[in-house]
Amino acid sequence: MTLGGLLSAPPAIVAAGVDVFSDALRAQGADVHDVDWRPPGFGDPADLAALALDPRRNAANRVAVERILAAGSRLVDVRPAREVIGLADRTLLHSGPPLTWETASGPMRGALIGACLFEGWADDVEEAETLLSSGAIALDPCHHHRTVGPMAGVTSPSMWMWYLEDPVHGGKAFSNLNEGLGKVLRYGAFNQEVLDRLAWMRDVLGPVLSTAVRSMAEPLDVKNVLAQMLQMGDEAHNRNRAGSLMTLRELSPALVEVDAPSSDIAAVLKFIGGNEHFFLNLGMPTAKLAMDAARDVPGSSMVTVMARNGTEFGIQTAGTGDRWFTGPANTPVGLFLGDYGPDDANADIGDSAIMETYGIGGFAMAAAPAIVRFVGGTVPDALATTERMYQVTLAENPAMAIPIMGFRGSPTGIDVLKVARTGWLPQINTGMAGRIAGTGQVGAGLVQPPQECFEKALVALAEETRRA
Amino acid sequence: MTLGGLLSAPPAIVAAGVDVFSDALRAQGADVHDVDWRPPGFGDPADLAALALDPRRNAANRVAVERILAAGSRLVDVRPAREVIGLADRTLLHSGPPLTWETASGPMRGALIGACLFEGWADDVEEAETLLSSGAIALDPCHHHRTVGPMAGVTSPSMWMWYLEDPVHGGKAFSNLNEGLGKVLRYGAFNQEVLDRLAWMRDVLGPVLSTAVRSMAEPLDVKNVLAQMLQMGDEAHNRNRAGSLMTLRELSPALVEVDAPSSDIAAVLKFIGGNEHFFLNLGMPTAKLAMDAARDVPGSSMVTVMARNGTEFGIQTAGTGDRWFTGPANTPVGLFLGDYGPDDANADIGDSAIMETYGIGGFAMAAAPAIVRFVGGTVPDALATTERMYQVTLAENPAMAIPIMGFRGSPTGIDVLKVARTGWLPQINTGMAGRIAGTGQVGAGLVQPPQECFEKALVALAEETRRA
Numbered sequence: 001m002t003l004g005g006l007l008s009a010p011p012a013i014v015a016a017g018v019d020v021f022s023d024a025l026r027a028q029g030a031d032v033h034d035v036d037w038r039p040p041g042f043g044d045p046a047d048l049a050a051l052a053l054d055p056r057r058n059a060a061n062r063v064a065v066e067r068i069l070a071a072g073s074r075l076v077d078v079r080p081a082r083e084v085i086g087l088a089d090r091t092l093l094h095s096g097p098p099l100t101w102e103t104a105s106g107p108m109r110g111a112l113i114g115a116c117l118f119e120g121w122a123d124d125v126e127e128a129e130t131l132l133s134s135g136a137i138a139l140d141p142c143h144h145h146r147t148v149g150p151m152a153g154v155t156s157p158s159m160w161m162w163y164l165e166d167p168v169h170g171g172k173a174f175s176n177l178n179e180g181l182g183k184v185l186r187y188g189a190f191n192q193e194v195l196d197r198l199a200w201m202r203d204v205l206g207p208v209l210s211t212a213v214r215s216m217a218e219p220l221d222v223k224n225v226l227a228q229m230l231q232m233g234d235e236a237h238n239r240n241r242a243g244s245l246m247t248l249r250e251l252s253p254a255l256v257e258v259d260a261p262s263s264d265i266a267a268v269l270k271f272i273g274g275n276e277h278f279f280l281n282l283g284m285p286t287a288k289l290a291m292d293a294a295r296d297v298p299g300s301s302m303v304t305v306m307a308r309n310g311t312e313f314g315i316q317t318a319g320t321g322d323r324w325f326t327g328p329a330n331t332p333v334g335l336f337l338g339d340y341g342p343d344d345a346n347a348d349i350g351d352s353a354i355m356e357t358y359g360i361g362g363f364a365m366a367a368a369p370a371i372v373r374f375v376g377g378t379v380p381d382a383l384a385t386t387e388r389m390y391q392v393t394l395a396e397n398p399a400m401a402i403p404i405m406g407f408r409g410s411p412t413g414i415d416v417l418k419v420a421r422t423g424w425l426p427q428i429n430t431g432m433a434g435r436i437a438g439t440g441q442v443g444a445g446l447v448q449p450p451q452e453c454f455e456k457a458l459v460a461l462a463e464e465t466r467r468a
Numbered sequence: 469m470t471l472g473g474l475l476s477a478p479p480a481i482v483a484a485g486v487d488v489f490s491d492a493l494r495a496q497g498a499d500v501h502d503v504d505w506r507p508p509g510f511g512d513p514a515d516l517a518a519l520a521l522d523p524r525r526n527a528a529n530r531v532a533v534e535r536i537l538a539a540g541s542r543l544v545d546v547r548p549a550r551e552v553i554g555l556a557d558r559t560l561l562h563s564g565p566p567l568t569w570e571t572a573s574g575p576m577r578g579a580l581i582g583a584c585l586f587e588g589w590a591d592d593v594e595e596a597e598t599l600l601s602s603g604a605i606a607l608d609p610c611h612h613h614r615t616v617g618p619m620a621g622v623t624s625p626s627m628w629m630w631y632l633e634d635p636v637h638g639g640k641a642f643s644n645l646n647e648g649l650g651k652v653l654r655y656g657a658f659n660q661e662v663l664d665r666l667a668w669m670r671d672v673l674g675p676v677l678s679t680a681v682r683s684m685a686e687p688l689d690v691k692n693v694l695a696q697m698l699q700m701g702d703e704a705h706n707r708n709r710a711g712s713l714m715t716l717r718e719l720s721p722a723l724v725e726v727d728a729p730s731s732d733i734a735a736v737l738k739f740i741g742g743n744e745h746f747f748l749n750l751g752m753p754t755a756k757l758a759m760d761a762a763r764d765v766p767g768s769s770m771v772t773v774m775a776r777n778g779t780e781f782g783i784q785t786a787g788t789g790d791r792w793f794t795g796p797a798n799t800p801v802g803l804f805l806g807d808y809g810p811d812d813a814n815a816d817i818g819d820s821a822i823m824e825t826y827g828i829g830g831f832a833m834a835a836a837p838a839i840v841r842f843v844g845g846t847v848p849d850a851l852a853t854t855e856r857m858y859q860v861t862l863a864e865n866p867a868m869a870i871p872i873m874g875f876r877g878s879p880t881g882i883d884v885l886k887v888a889r890t891g892w893l894p895q896i897n898t899g900m901a902g903r904i905a906g907t908g909q910v911g912a913g914l915v916q917p918p919q920e921c922f923e924k925a926l927v928a929l930a931e932e933t934r935r936a
Contacts, residue, residue, distance in 0.1 A: 228709075231701055231838040232700045232701040232702075232709060232710055232838075233699055233700040233701045233710075233871070234700075241696075241700060241710075242700055242701075242709075242710055242713065245710065245713035245714060245716070245717055246713060248713070248716065248717055248720070249713055249716055249741040250741070252716070252720055252737045252741065253734040253735075253737045253738045253741065254734075255724075256723075256724050256730050256733045256734050256737060257730050257731070257734050262724050262725050263725070265724045266721040266722075266724045266725050267721075269717075269720045269721045269724060270721045273717040273718070273720065273721065369871035369872045370699040370700075370871040372871075373875075378874070379871060379872060379873075379874050379875075403701070403837035403838040403840075403847060404837045404847060404872055405847075406846070406847050407841075407847075
């Protein structure tokens with residue numbers, strides 16, 4: 001880590017590509033790490049040239065990035081989805097790009113089934129499956145409703161949502177409330193424990209939070225909480241410990257003055273205090289506000305959305321509006337809970353990659369070295385990941401400073417062209433859902449988007465450039 | 469920081485001792501940092517040899533360290549000092565080694581004056597000064613009462629105290645409640661704002677905390693909070709943000725069920741939530757429990773106390789019982805609040821160096837790189853400080869793991885012999901009090917004990933060795 005450590009310890013060798021070299025060193029007892037090397041870059045040279053030569057590109061990317069950096073985030077309300085985003089009866093939102101019941105993975109199906117039971121649209125699992133497969137329930141991506149949801153992201157009309165506003169650009173963004181870890185709807189579980197918790201969240205947590213949030217003289221500045229989290233060992237995707245604690249601190253004086261039984265207030269405080277990911281559903285719409293502010297900038301090759309539905313990974317760019325560029329989602333690699341193993345993990349799922357799109361989460365792993373105990377890898381890997389992400393991004397976000405890197409701003413604004421040129425794909429920290437509906441969480445780990453998303457985006461951006 | 473960074477950036481050169489070398493490099497435009505070099509080590513060779521050859525020493529130091537590592541810390545009660553440590557009327561506790569009104573510094577005098585006003589022993593400052601200088605008020609170190617107090621550490625009979633127990637060794641330790649920053653008694657301020665806050669702490673905060681703490685089914689495991697803090701960017705002396713938030717989380721469900729007006733409960737939650745150092749007064753007695761467990765181990769050269777009274781710095785060792793080894797306290801160097809500057813700073817003050825004695829605080833700066841924004845220096849300095857402290861300590865505390873160092877345990881158990889051999893003095897992060905009574909806090913910074921304390925301890929340990 002330090003110069004002293006480097007010079008006093010035996011050399012650790014990183015060998016790229018050619019096995020002969022590392023095998024020879026290993027035979028001499030050296031500590032050799034092979035890396036999966038490949039010639040960098042992808043994309044049709046004509047497309048790469050078209051983008052590189054587009055006279056609009058630098059200015060457009062600067063506009064897009066500046067909107068991200070300027071965006072703010074205030075928590076203004078907590079309301080049911082039915083009211084606040086006008087979510088219609090018999091409609092369910094889900095994470096990632098569009099999908100159908102037929103193409104939905106196990107955890108997504110589990111969450112959709114659970115939501116039908118929770119809403120009372122079906123009395124049992126079989127009935128819910130019949131309903132969902134008949135097409136009687138409309139499915140729509142969260143992202144099409146200024147909404148983001150972690151993992152399955154399934155949001156139904158009766159669920160309460162955080163309502164955030166960007167005071168700079170005027171945007172709004174929404175997310176449901178975080179249920180905690182383990183057997184929870186967003187990881188595809190739908191047993192009675194899950195449904196009981198959702199009912200308590202609907203009947204107690206939501207109304208109490210709503211009253212407390214509405215009573216606050218100053219709305220919670222969620223962007224400021226995010227900035228502080230990076231000073232406190234959170235990367236704000238898979239580690240939200242400090243953020244959840246700060247949220248509790250900010251809400252608790254208002255919570256105790258809500259006119260409700262003190263046992264309900266104590267239960268709300270225990271629920272928030274017992275859920276280290278409670279903040280995630282506030283961080284995600286904060287990132288969404290910033291990325292939505294950067295939408296629709298002609299000529300910009302910057303990524304505005306990365307999201308996964310458990311089957312496909314989808315991205316959008318500032319230069320191509322609402323169009324999705326998709327590919328089959330990879331399966332995360334990481335650490336497993338209990339007896340679960342790699343065979344139990346579903347493909348990558350959730351809108352939470354909006355954190356990396358915003359430049360934190362996996363991009364700010366250096367700020368959260370303790371994350372490696374949760375997602376796998378080593379502390380030097382965490383530092384190297386952040387270093388690498390500077391190569392595929394357009395800017396450093398001074399509000400999101402990483403102390404261990406001398407307070408350098410987090411790498412922000414993924415550039416499709418830089419990704420194509422370097423061949424480095426964005427690094428995402430994520431939870432892992434069990435691939436069988438009803439399982440819940442099985443672990444947490446690291447994952448990357450399929451290159452195909454970026455290949456397709458590159459082609460589309462090049463086409464747009466030629467038309468412009 | 470990383471290999472890549474080291475090889476790709478221009479060299480930064482650290483030059484020790486001889487100016488000619490660094491001047492020549494500087495003339496060539498290189499980035500040169502001069503360090504204050506001196507021949508390492510101190511102490512009479514006969515004394516050093518006596519200690520090194522003492523056949524008891526290794527085993528004794530192992531016993532002392534193992535007691536530290538094994539010690540636990542549970543918050544069991546909150547009671548007034550009068551009751552819980554039997555603090556007599558007209559008696560005030562203070563930080564550091566023994567002192568008198570005559571030898572007391574400005575902030576210590578300010579805090580003593582404030583305590584006399586708070587207790588109603590004097591009606592105004594003049595009367596308080598007369599009382600104190602007459603000897604009518606007994607002064608005694610906190611450490612003589614299993615107590616530790618930050619900064620002036622002044623504790624009077626009506627102040628409420630945290631009461632902690634070590635479930636492993638059965639020890640008890642105490643500390644008053646933290647008032648927050650700025651104009652506060654412990655920094656020597658004593659105006660009406662200070663007295664009003666102390667009265668509120670006596671009448672509302674103390675009783676509410678007491679009821680809440682007594683109602684908790686499981687007592688708060690303060691050692692566990694400390695361990696988590698090091699994963700969250702706190703070093704637990706000058707940064708207690710995560711610790712204060714976790715304390716709030718643990719106490720809040722019990723707080724809301726206390727039978728008191730909801731406005732009082734809200735005020736308590738706001739007070740705790742608004743004070744990022746609230747945890748310090750729980751961390752300090754936790755360290756005190758561990759260090760008291762390691763007291764009285766004949767033949768051990770390990771430091772059990774480092775404490776300052778604003779005039780003198782004092783240490784104690786496991787091999788020499790309750791004897792103080794003192795020297796004139798240094799003045800911290802660091803960053804100042806508002807318009808304050810180095811001339812406004814008092815000499816080092818407070819029992820809070822118990823955190824470094826325990827192996828965290830300044831010793832765990834690598835866990836808290838953001839601390840440099842508060843105490844000065846750079847992030848590499850913070851890493852280097854922790855690296856250096858491993859050279860003067862006996863063990864690594866696995867419970868206090870530092871993520872950025874690959875989860876290496878914090879350097880624990882300062883060895884007088886190692887300090888003498890290396891000449892490296894312990895590094896302490898600390899607050900800075902204004903040197904004029906009544907000022908309050910003027911900044912925060914870094915400080916070391918005077919070498920004299922360790923010189924005296926070395927002589928005493930060598931004498932004890934020869935007698936044994």
